Amino acid sequence: xxxxxxxxxxxxxxxxxxxxxxxxxxxxxxxxxxxxxxxxxxxxxxxxxxxxxxxxxxxxxxxxxxxxxxxxxxxxxxxxxxxxxxxxxxxxxxxxxxxxxxxxxxxxxxxxxxxxxxxxxxxxxxxxxxxxxxxxxxxxxxxxxxxxxxxxxxxxxxxxxxxxxxxxxxxxxx
Amino acid sequence: xxxxxxxxxxxxxxxxxxxxxxxxxxxxxxxxxxxxxxxxxxxxxxxxxxxxxxxxxxxxxxxxxxxxxxxxxxxxxxxxxxxxxxxxxxxxxxxxxxxxxxxxxxxxxxxxxxxxxxxxxxxxxxxxxxxxxxxxxxxxxxxxxxxxxxxxxxxxxxxxxxxxxxxxxxxxxxxxxxxxxxxxxxxxxxxxxxxxxxxxxxxxxxxxxxxxxxxxxxxxxxxxxxxxxxxxxxxxxxxxxxxxxxxxxxxxxxxxxxxxxxxxxxxxxxxxxxxxxxxxxxxxxxxxxxxxxxxxxxxxxxxxxxxxxxxxxxxxxxxxxxxxxxxxxxxxxxxxxxxxxxxxxxxxxxxxxxxxxxxxxxxxxxxxxxxxxxxxxxxxxxxxxxxxxxxxxxxxxxxxxxxxxxxxxxxxxxxxxxxxxxxxxxxxxxxxxxxxxxxxxxxxxxxxxxxxxxxxxxxxxxxxxxxxxxxxxxxxxxxxxxxxxxxxxxxxxxxxxxxxxxxxxxxxxxxxxxxxxxxxxxxxxxxxxxxxxxxxxxxxxxxxxxxxxxxxxxxxxxxxxxxxxxxxxxxxxxxxxxxxxx
Numbered sequence: 001x002x003x004x005x006x007x008x009x010x011x012x013x014x015x016x017x018x019x020x021x022x023x024x025x026x027x028x029x030x031x032x033x034x035x036x037x038x039x040x041x042x043x044x045x046x047x048x049x050x051x052x053x054x055x056x057x058x059x060x061x062x063x064x065x066x067x068x069x070x071x072x073x074x075x076x077x078x079x080x081x082x083x084x085x086x087x088x089x090x091x092x093x094x095x096x097x098x099x100x101x102x103x104x105x106x107x108x109x110x111x112x113x114x115x116x117x118x119x120x121x122x123x124x125x126x127x128x129x130x131x132x133x134x135x136x137x138x139x140x141x142x143x144x145x146x147x148x149x150x151x152x153x154x155x156x157x158x159x160x161x162x163x164x165x166x167x168x169x170x171x172x173x174x
Numbered sequence: 175x176x177x178x179x180x181x182x183x184x185x186x187x188x189x190x191x192x193x194x195x196x197x198x199x200x201x202x203x204x205x206x207x208x209x210x211x212x213x214x215x216x217x218x219x220x221x222x223x224x225x226x227x228x229x230x231x232x233x234x235x236x237x238x239x240x241x242x243x244x245x246x247x248x249x250x251x252x253x254x255x256x257x258x259x260x261x262x263x264x265x266x267x268x269x270x271x272x273x274x275x276x277x278x279x280x281x282x283x284x285x286x287x288x289x290x291x292x293x294x295x296x297x298x299x300x301x302x303x304x305x306x307x308x309x310x311x312x313x314x315x316x317x318x319x320x321x322x323x324x325x326x327x328x329x330x331x332x333x334x335x336x337x338x339x340x341x342x343x344x345x346x347x348x349x350x351x352x353x354x355x356x357x358x359x360x361x362x363x364x365x366x367x368x369x370x371x372x373x374x375x376x377x378x379x380x381x382x383x384x385x386x387x388x389x390x391x392x393x394x395x396x397x398x399x400x401x402x403x404x405x406x407x408x409x410x411x412x413x414x415x416x417x418x419x420x421x422x423x424x425x426x427x428x429x430x431x432x433x434x435x436x437x438x439x440x441x442x443x444x445x446x447x448x449x450x451x452x453x454x455x456x457x458x459x460x461x462x463x464x465x466x467x468x469x470x471x472x473x474x475x476x477x478x479x480x481x482x483x484x485x486x487x488x489x490x491x492x493x494x495x496x497x498x499x500x501x502x503x504x505x506x507x508x509x510x511x512x513x514x515x516x517x518x519x520x521x522x523x524x525x526x527x528x529x530x531x532x533x534x535x536x537x538x539x540x541x542x543x544x545x546x547x548x549x550x551x552x553x554x555x556x557x558x559x560x561x562x563x564x565x566x567x568x569x570x571x572x573x574x575x576x577x578x579x580x581x582x583x584x585x586x587x588x589x590x591x592x593x594x595x596x597x598x599x600x601x602x603x604x605x606x607x608x609x610x611x612x613x614x615x616x617x618x619x620x621x622x623x624x625x626x627x628x629x630x631x632x633x634x635x636x637x638x639x640x641x642x643x644x645x646x647x648x649x650x651x652x653x654x655x656x657x658x659x660x661x662x663x664x665x666x667x668x669x670x671x672x673x674x675x676x677x678x679x680x681x682x683x684x685x686x687x688x689x690x691x692x693x694x695x696x697x698x699x700x701x702x703x704x705x706x707x708x709x710x711x712x713x714x715x716x717x718x719x720x721x722x723x724x725x726x727x728x729x730x731x732x733x734x735x736x737x738x739x740x741x742x743x744x745x746x747x748x749x750x751x752x753x754x755x756x
Contacts, residue, residue, distance in 0.1 A: 029455070029474075030454060030455040030474075031456055033436075033439050033453065034436070034437070034456075067458055068457065071458040071459065072438075073441065091361030091517075091558065091589065091606075092360075092361045092591055094605050095518045095591060096518070096519070127399065128609070129358075129359070129362070131183060132184050132187050133361055133515055133589075133591075134184055134219030135187055150187070151187050151188060155746070
């Protein structure tokens with residue numbers, strides 16, 4: 001426990017799941033990105049507490065961790081919804097109307113790029129390229145069940161996909 | 175018999191796993207002696223899911239677009255009845271997509287099971303490293319690579335032998351060989367296909383490279399967005415270790431080598447060698463000045479060599495068949511083949527591997543079968559955000575490093591995005607600048623601020639607020655950014671703008687002076703009107719968010735241009751194609 005303030009730096013409470021990761025990589029030079037990736041895998045995002053905890057265990061300054069976390073597009077500093085929509089904005093998707101698909105998603109969910117719906121079911125993230133260019137426009141939906149890719153999207157198709165997920169989630173909640 | 179289901183990312187996205195599961199279920203149910211296997215991407219992405227039926231190694235039939243519900247027919251009629259289900263079989267025209275190619279890098283992709291090292295070994299896999307270690311000195315390997323003329327397939331086109339030789343000559347107690355599998359260009363998926371379809375060929379090339387330069391450790395820097403590729407690489411590395419192709423004293427030669435994977439975290443600038451090394455060390459991926467080059471001081475300050483996936487995948491073939499055989503393919507300066515990711519407004523998109531020097535026309539029309547919906551071909555974008563747009567008038571340009579560079583584009587890593595008459599070239603330039611502006615690491619002011627300023631101008635032009643002098647200002651900024659940036663990202667970022675101005679200046683002028691987008695793509699420049707085809711169904715009026723459409727039921731409707739916000743909702747809702755965009 002850090003003595004100087006109440007930031008809880010070095011206090012392991014709530015981060016037990018991270019212990020094996022920090023044990024394996026904590027003292028291996030050059031492992032910061034790997035640690036952050038595994039942290040995000042476990043908690044869904046990088047919280048201030050998580051960053052402080054990692055700092056306490058690795059000796060890397062929180063400011064530096066924050067610097068690395070904000071440099072790479074993969075890292076998120078805010079929690080995400082149950083379903084992460086990764087909408088491809090690659091060149092092939094752009095040419096085939098990815099902007100139109102984004103419009104449809106925003107219309108249907110009422111959120112823009114980087115935002116999460118109020119019910120916590122969806123987060124929309126635009127990504128650079130998913131590499132399924134022949135199926136453009138494409139999106140990938142990532143949830144606890146895994147990831148599923150949807151190709152050759154149209155405005156109607158994307159809305160139908162989202163409606164189905166929403167219905168499934170609502171039924172599961174009952 | 176064997177049923178082989180293509181399960182690269184494209185296949186999986188179209189439901190190949192469900193198809194595969196359905197075959198397994200039906201075959202088990204019928205008690206047939208047929209195995210269900212998986213393979214990587216064969217390249218005809220537009221036909222996925224693809225299912226091959228083999229008798230031993232003999233391909234009996236290739237079926238395309240096999241959704242789960244079609245599996246029963248194939249099991250009943252082909253597996254049980256021995257009859258080819260002709261309505262699902264690949265057509266002759268679609269077979270041309272493959273027969274027009276020359277496959278070295280993709281020699282096994284879509285043919286073998288990528289998760290089985292035995293399958294790779296059955297095609298002569300790991301024979302090249304055995305030959306290199308038993309019969310060749312590292313200098314011999316480098317000499318063979320020199321004869322082959324292989325140039326880096328990641329973008330810069332630097333001779334591979336030269337990089338290996340430089341790294342070999344630099345002394346160090348520890349040397350590293352790195353595989354750049356951080357395929358960052360939007361619109362490119364060649365490396366993904368190799369990693370998913372034939373990971374061992376890349377590993378073998380890397381081991382040979384390690385031997386040639388005297389490295390003892392290899393690191394694969396792979397995109398985190400490619401989970402399937404990472405999974406198959408992990409499997410492949412474990413299998414190679416088990417068979418003794420990785421580890422200590424390989425083939426009793428005294429050469430020890432191992433490989434590990436490092437997942438990138440998404441930063442385009444990490445395609446630059448020094449930025450990639452910074453990222454490997456867990457830092458922000460910022461490039462640094464060269465020299466010292468990575469061959470002298472790279473990963474952890476040790477001599478390091480970085481090659482791209484496709485370059486490595488060529489190496490085993492070169493060692494087995496000889497540099498001369500490789501050099502016989504292609505042109506005088508650009509040897510061998512190149513894999514392209516053909517996408518955009520193309521009829522048959524997918525992965526295409528062709529000899530260097532083949533004219534663009536043969537790729538786009540011969541293999542890709544031309545433009546979707548038979549629209550007019552306008553341009554092809556090559557080289558991603560660092561490349562440029564090649565106009566239709568230059569369609570007979572041979573695809574090799576020299577000729578493509580002359581057009582202002584670059585071969586790059588192999589993205590080939592085809593555009594038709596409905597693609598606005600100013601918007602394309604805006605799209606790429608938006609990308610590079612976001613991906614600029616911020617170290618050099620010209621790249622950081624300059625790309626932002628260029629983007630603002632392009633946004634203004636596509637919004638219909640272009641001003642006299644904008645084109646000249648763009649060119650001036652472009653030249654300064656090229657000169658004032660340290661790494662390849664900034665030095666090439668203006669290319670998409672410069673090439674579109676060079677070949678499509680009239681489109682820029684139409685936007686700026688006539689306030690028109692001839693491709694009818696930039697919405698703020700459009701005018702929506704209703705034609706005589708209107709049946710008066712009132713659907714457009716109901717869908718208009720600003721109540722700009724008026725008219726009685728069964729009568730011609732009219733759009734009030736003052737109120738219209740050009741959202742296009744009327745066009746989407748109209749069932750009679752009575753909305754005209756101009």
